[in-house]
Amino acid sequence: QKEVEQDPGPLSVPEGAIVSLNCTYSNSAFQYFMWYRQYSRKGPELLMYTYSSGNKEDGRFTAQVDKSSKYISLFIRDSQPSDSATYLCAPGAGGTSYGKLTFGQGTILTVHP
């Protein structure tokens, strides 16, 4: 079983839709949670991060973490065609492993006008 599982999609939604992207993880040592966005033929770029359970909002994006159920979500409100990309969840552990991330498979999202 992989440490991080992410539904690869692909996910296709109309412009303006609310998008929900989800990951589950099995490693209780994960302490912080990143979401990366990757446009086609580009390197991943950090979108959001959170260090605790609960919600964190940044504009149209909300990251949600439930450590008790080991579940990570990213919500995109009022989705735009420019949001079309692959989204990667990436939790990380502390201690001697701080800085190392474990990536999910990525979810391919297409927002059509």
Added chain:
Amino acid sequence: NAGVTQTPKFQVLKTGQSMTLQCAQDMNHNSMYWYRQDPGMGLRLIYYSASEGTTDKGEVPNGYNVSRLNKREFSLRLESAAPSQTSVYFCASSEAGTQYFGPGTRLLVL
């Protein structure tokens, strides 16, 4: 400030050939990483370097070697390329838990 740079952008090799992928960062980060990305597999860690002079294996190190030349540069070497090493390779550097990625190298091994 270029961030993380990688060379070459694209390379075609024949089975058995060797090559070195170059990575450099100008953000003064201590940690650097090499990943490969294959369809449906996400990013898998090949090797990482927590600081200058140290390197450690990641999830998929077989067939690769690395050199942390100095704080800026971290190279990945394929001694004898195999078709299974066809992939997109990303280098990253990190500070305070956040990783910053380069644009990637697309490698095709025939």
